[in-house]
Amino acid sequence: MKYQNEMKLRFPSRSANEAFARTAVSAFLAQLDPTVEEISDIRTAVSEAVTNSIVHGYPDCVGMITVEAAIGENGWVVIRVKDKGKGIPDIAKAMEPMYTTCTTGERAGLGFAVMESFTDRLKVRSTVGKGTTVIMEKRIALRDAQKDQ
Amino acid sequence: MSLRIVTQGEEVTAFLSGEIDHHTAKGMREEIDGCAVRQKPLKLVLDFREVSFMDSSGIGLVMGRYRLMQELGGELRVTGVPSHIKKVMRLSGLDKLAVMEESRPRKTTTPPPHRQPSEEVQEALKEEQPSDSMALSKE
Numbered sequence: 001m002k003y004q005n006e007m008k009l010r011f012p013s014r015s016a017n018e019a020f021a022r023t024a025v026s027a028f029l030a031q032l033d034p035t036v037e038e039i040s041d042i043r044t045a046v047s048e049a050v051t052n053s054i055v056h057g058y059p060d061c062v063g064m065i066t067v068e069a070a071i072g073e074n075g076w077v078v079i080r081v082k083d084k085g086k087g088i089p090d091i092a093k094a095m096e097p098m099y100t101t102c103t104t105g106e107r108a109g110l111g112f113a114v115m116e117s118f119t120d121r122l123k124v125r126s127t128v129g130k131g132t133t134v135i136m137e138k139r140i141a142l143r144d145a146q147k148d149q
Numbered sequence: 150m151s152l153r154i155v156t157q158g159e160e161v162t163a164f165l166s167g168e169i170d171h172h173t174a175k176g177m178r179e180e181i182d183g184c185a186v187r188q189k190p191l192k193l194v195l196d197f198r199e200v201s202f203m204d205s206s207g208i209g210l211v212m213g214r215y216r217l218m219q220e221l222g223g224e225l226r227v228t229g230v231p232s233h234i235k236k237v238m239r240l241s242g243l244d245k246l247a248v249m250e251e252s253r254p255r256k257t258t259t260p261p262p263h264r265q266p267s268e269e270v271q272e273a274l275k276e277e278q279p280s281d282s283m284a285l286s287k288e
Contacts, residue, residue: 051206108208
């Protein structure tokens, strides 16, 4: 896909950056004039992916997370959240709703379920010991003015 | 993110506001749990009407409080869920746990209706007002 615009953010895996990441991505995608629901879906999906990197990618240390967003053709946006953390040994298992490695009972295990439900396409690539990349694609409905461009 | 906890008899209501994510959920959890464990209410209500954002960390927050209330022998209720949060709630199946309530009406203290002074008082007030033609001068 050829990108009309793109951005990249890099920040440490501190939980205070969860809000920053989702707000930055939604600010970047505002140029597409998304609906309130579309922006809410994107914010939530980004928040889930970043939180996963912080909680599971770097559970015992602080590492770097990269968030990229790109605007393609016909309203398609691609968001990538990458870490160089622990990696996921069994991706299929990790993506099962309610599955969580958390033992405190405070995590719902719904991160991937939310990402899958709130975006149009979800891909997860991971290697144990090397890191994880989550790729989400969503089509923002184009307004009439944008269609003519 | 802010939290306001109100106790009314055997019921404790936690009014959540702002954004609920992994970062903010921890603080909310500690404050709510501290209160619930101290007071052991029959019912803990989580009021979401001022929540502007929530991801699945908020679901974890509710689930954790549900478990806590079960341990304490009480009930959990979730109320005031705004439409933009309902999607996440429905995805989690929280609505099937039968803890969700419709929004409770906000208790407002309406000020008493403005009372006009009686005609006699109005007349008296008029007499006291200096008329425009009277000049204030030092004499």
